[in-house]
Amino acid sequence: MTRSPSSQPGRPADEDFLKQMLGRQKRLIVDRTSQFEARGLPSAEQLAETVAFAPQDGSIWLCGQRMMLMQGSAFGSIRRELIEALGFDKARGLITRIGWQAGARDAAQVSEQWPDGDHASLYSAGPRLHMLEGMVNVEVVRFEIDSSIGHFYSEFLWHNSLEDDEHIAAYGLGGEPACWMEIGYASGYASSLLGRLVVFRELECRSMGQSACRIVGKPAQLWDDIDVDLMYLDPGDFLSRSAYASGMQTQVAELPVSPDEQQLVGISAAFVAASQLLQRVAPTQATVLLTGESGVGKELFARHLHQASSRRQQPLVALNCATLPENLVEAELFGVERGAFTGADRSRPGRFERAHGGTLFLDEIATLSLSAQSKILRALQEGEIERVGGSEPLRVDVRVIAATNLDLRREVEAGRFREDLFYRLNVFPIHLPPLRERREDIPLLMSYFLHRFSQRHGRQLAGCSTRLVNALLTYRFPGNIRELQNLIERGVIAAGDGEIIDVVHLSEAGTPLAGVAIGLNADGRLAPPTVREPAPASAAARAAEAPLEEPELASLQAFLSGRAPALSTSLEEIELRLVHLALERSGGNITAAAQMLGMSRAQVSYRLKGR
Numbered sequence: 001m002t003r004s005p006s007s008q009p010g011r012p013a014d015e016d017f018l019k020q021m022l023g024r025q026k027r028l029i030v031d032r033t034s035q036f037e038a039r040g041l042p043s044a045e046q047l048a049e050t051v052a053f054a055p056q057d058g059s060i061w062l063c064g065q066r067m068m069l070m071q072g073s074a075f076g077s078i079r080r081e082l083i084e085a086l087g088f089d090k091a092r093g094l095i096t097r098i099g100w101q102a103g104a105r106d107a108a109q110v111s112e113q114w115p116d117g118d119h120a121s122l123y124s125a126g127p128r129l130h131m132l133e134g135m136v137n138v139e140v141v142r143f144e145i146d147s148s149i150g151h152f153y154s155e156f157l158w159h160n161s162l163e164d165d166e167h168i169a170a171y172g173l174g175g176e177p178a179c180w181m182e183i184g185y186a187s188g189y190a191s192s193l194l195g196r197l198v199v200f201r202e203l204e205c206r207s208m209g210q211s212a213c214r215i216v217g218k219p220a221q222l223w224d225d226i227d228v229d230l231m232y233l234d235p236g237d238f239l240s241r242s243a244y245a246s247g248m249q250t251q252v253a254e255l256p257v258s259p260d261e262q263q264l265v266g267i268s269a270a271f272v273a274a275s276q277l278l279q280r281v282a283p284t285q286a287t288v289l290l291t292g293e294s295g296v297g298k299e300l301f302a303r304h305l306h307q308a309s310s311r312r313q314q315p316l317v318a319l320n321c322a323t324l325p326e327n328l329v330e331a332e333l334f335g336v337e338r339g340a341f342t343g344a345d346r347s348r349p350g351r352f353e354r355a356h357g358g359t360l361f362l363d364e365i366a367t368l369s370l371s372a373q374s375k376i377l378r379a380l381q382e383g384e385i386e387r388v389g390g391s392e393p394l395r396v397d398v399r400v401i402a403a404t405n406l407d408l409r410r411e412v413e414a415g416r417f418r419e420d421l422f423y424r425l426n427v428f429p430i431h432l433p434p435l436r437e438r439r440e441d442i443p444l445l446m447s448y449f450l451h452r453f454s455q456r457h458g459r460q461l462a463g464c465s466t467r468l469v470n471a472l473l474t475y476r477f478p479g480n481i482r483e484l485q486n487l488i489e490r491g492v493i494a495a496g497d498g499e500i501i502d503v504v505h506l507s508e509a510g511t512p513l514a515g516v517a518i519g520l521n522a523d524g525r526l527a528p529p530t531v532r533e534p535a536p537a538s539a540a541a542r543a544a545e546a547p548l549e550e551p552e553l554a555s556l557q558a559f560l561s562g563r564a565p566a567l568s569t570s571l572e573e574i575e576l577r578l579v580h581l582a583l584e585r586s587g588g589n590i591t592a593a594a595q596m597l598g599m600s601r602a603q604v605s606y607r608l609k610g611r
Contacts, residue, residue, distance in 0.1 A: 042114045042121060044128050050113070051132070052470035057436070061473045062132070063109040064443035076166030092180045093232045099184025100233060106185075107192035112447065115463065120145070126189035127156065136161045136182055141214075152198060154190070158182065158213035164206045177205035179213055180232075187233060190217055199229045262300055265448045266441035270433035274301070281428045282308035287380070289425045290403040292432035294586075295480030298403040299363060301432060306359040311399060314358030319351050321372075322364040322589045326601070329372040330388055334379070337389035352385050352396045359399045365425070366404040366411055367591035370418060377421045400425070406592070416595070435477040435484060442472055445481065449488035450501070459492050465502040579607050 052061040060067045082091040103126065110117075110125045117125075123145070127138035139157040146152075158179065167178035177183075183200050190198035200217035204210040220226050264275065281288055282305050290298040299318065306316040324332055335350030351360060368376070379385050380400060384393040402425045411417035435442070446464055454461055468491075477483055491501035556574050582593035582604075594604045 042110065042117055042125050046114075046466065047125060047128050047132060049466045050470070052473055054474040057439070057474070059439060059474075061439075061470065063106065063113060063129070064469055064473070065105060065109055066440055067133070072162050072166060075162065076170060079163070079166060080170050088176075093234065095180040096184035096232045097234060099181035099186075100188035101184075102181075103185035103188030103190075104192040107189045109443075111193065112443075113463070113466075113469075123190070123193060126186065126193070130182070130185060134162065135185070136163075136179075136213075139212075152190075152194065152217075152219055154200075154217040156186075156215050158215060161206060161213055164213065167207050171207075173209050174207060176208070177202035177213070178207035179205060179215075183215065184233065186215065186217060199223055199226065199233070201229065262452075263448065264297075264300065264304055265444050266438060267444065268433075268438035268440040270438045271441055274430055274432055277428075277430045278305055279308065281305070281430070283310060284428075285399055287399070287425055287427045288401045289408075289427070289429045290401065290432060291408075291429060292405065293434045293480055294405045295482035296432040296434055297481050298405075298432055299361065301430070302359075302361045302363075302401045302403065305401060306361075309359065309399070311358045315355055316359045316361065317351050317355035318361040318363065320363045322367040322591050324368075326369055326372075329368065330375060333372070333376065334385045335387040337387045347387070350385070350387065352379055352398055353394065355398045356396050357398075359401060361401045361403070363403045364405070364589065364592075365402045366406040366408060366417055367589065370416075373418045373421050377418065377424060380421075380424050406595075435480045439473055442484070443469060445484055446472065446488060449485050450492065453489045453492040457489075457492055459495075460497045461492060461495055462498055462500045464491075465500045468501060468503050468506070471503050576607060579604055 047063075050061075050063045053059075054061070060069065079091075079095065082094060085091075086094065106126060106129050110122055110129070114122065114125075120143075124140075124143075127140070130136055131138055137159040139159060141155040141157055142153065143155070144151060144153040161179050161182060163179050163181055179202055183202055186200040187198060190200070197220040198217050199220045200215050201223070202213055202215050204212070204214040206213055220229075223229065266272070266275070278301060288302075288305060290301055292298055302318070303316060306312060319332070321329075331350065333350050333352060335353055336348055338347045362376075365376075379396070379398075382393075383397070384395050386393055408417055408422050408426070412419045412422050446469070450461065450464065453459075472484065472487070479486070487506045488501075491505040494505040495501045556569075578597060579593065582596040583590070586592035586596065590604050590608075591601050594601045597604070
């Protein structure tokens with residue numbers, strides 16, 4: 001994304017910029033409101049409910065945004081260092097624009113979370129959030145809005161401003177207002193929410209000796225000497241590079257995607273890093289290795305990589321290696337000549353031939369046998385294959401994208417994966433982070449899946465509850481994006497038309513969603529969760545806990561501990577229970593389950609067939 005040219009300090013509020021603002025957010029339609037209502041959506045209590053603490057992850061969430069707690073004195077130190085390094089004017093501009101960004105982000109989140117909120121309350125959510133975030137206590141003096149004639153006027157008293165406290169402590173009283181970040185916040189929030197440039201000014205300030213700070217906000221064109229305000233706000237240039245302009249853009253790149261194709265969604269640092277690597281390697285011919293846990297979206301990344309490459313007009317052929325029986329691997333990959341074996345009544349091409357000129361995606365490549373690995377290595381090195389039963393080599397031009405949820409280096413050390421094939425595949429590795437490492441993306445993904453499945457199933461839903469958002473923000477997601485997708489689809493189906501999806505719509509036996517978030521109660525105190533999510537346990541600890549639910553394993557544990565003189569179940573039952581447990585943890589992947597148990601795929605298949 002290219003940035004627009006930097007604006008010059010002191011430029012007028014030109015017409016193009018105002019049109020840009022109008023095009024970004026819908027104008028609130030309020031016939032006539034002269035004061036904040038005591039009740040409305042969202043209320044102060046509803047905003048407080050959006051706070052969730054997840055100490056197990058080191059995260060705090062507010063309206064779906066990650067927050068942090070910082071000592072006021074630490075904020076004051078940062079502010080003082082900026083002033084000393086840049087001077088008062090430049091530091092004021094920077095700090096004001098940081099406040100603008102925070103206000104614009106909060107406005108976007110509030111608009112998305114309460115799309116049906118009454119307009120006066122949506123606007124008043126800004127001051128309430130500012131209080132909730134610990135910056136200032138806001139008293140409403142006057143509030144007027146009438147969209148039918150484009151009228152807006154807002155006047156507040158600010159008490160107990162944190163920024164004032166730190167400024168006065170460092171510089172004492174002076175002749176200039178000092179609530180720079182808070183003025184930026186108010187201007188950014190109002191401008192983003194209303195869809196036109198609103199500028200707040202601090203007419204009185206505690207740092208100037210007044211008892212409270214008095215601020216007034218109105219449309220930019222109604223102020224005299226607006227160039228002075230814009231010199232600090234610099235909103236046109238700042239919008240071009242702020243989260244307000246780009247933060248809600250969820251696609252990785254401008255790729256040609258069919259209407260039924262899933263999108264790449266995310267703004268977190270981990271997601272952006274993986275996306276940038278994808279964009280960098282896509283135009284090349286390099287082999288790509290995608291790594292990451294099951295359910296993180298490796299196949300989706302592979303499809304977008306193909307669409308961004310020069311091979312996009314050629315086929316993308318995908319193969320899940322874990323689904324191939326050992327005796328059919330070679331035939332499936334390289335094809336078969338007629339009469340090569342019993343049942344081969346016709347010749348047919350393999351995946352390499354079908355992907356000629358395009359891309360071959362080999363998912364779960366670590367599950368292939370060493371024999372199959374050697375054949376793939378030759379195809380990659382020589383650029384040619386032979387069909388089963390054939391004698392003539394066939395040239396193939398294929399770009400390979402491989403994926404695995406295992407650590408291939410460890411598989412090489414264990415002798416289960418060829419070292420030479422590993423280095424051949426590991427030309428350009430991209431690690432896709434698990435969902436617990438990109439929690440900032442969860443609200444975006446929830447919104448995306450809600451829209452997608454509402455369309456698919458013909459439902460009309462009002463959104464997701466605050467309790468559900470907090471629960472999912474603090475849930476560990478062992479199944480990653482695939483699990484989140486399934487949860488939202490379940491909610492779309494379970495909730496009635498016009499309802500809000502809540503935790504109850506997603507619940508099933510063994511789904512530990514309710515009560516995992518620590519929030520605020522009505523008194524502003526932390527409310528402990530009713531259900532604690534267990535911390536990740538070691539294999540031994542999990543084995544010790546499993547018998548509480550599995551009678552076969554309970555019998556084994558009782559026998560090993562000496563509590564039972566003899567086994568009350570057969571070894572076959574215990575063995576089968578272990579096989580099923582491994583299958584559950586591998587997502588039904590027989591080869592991966594066999595590796596967990598130190599068995600061969602054939603041994604696991606035999607035990608399953610026996611039952």
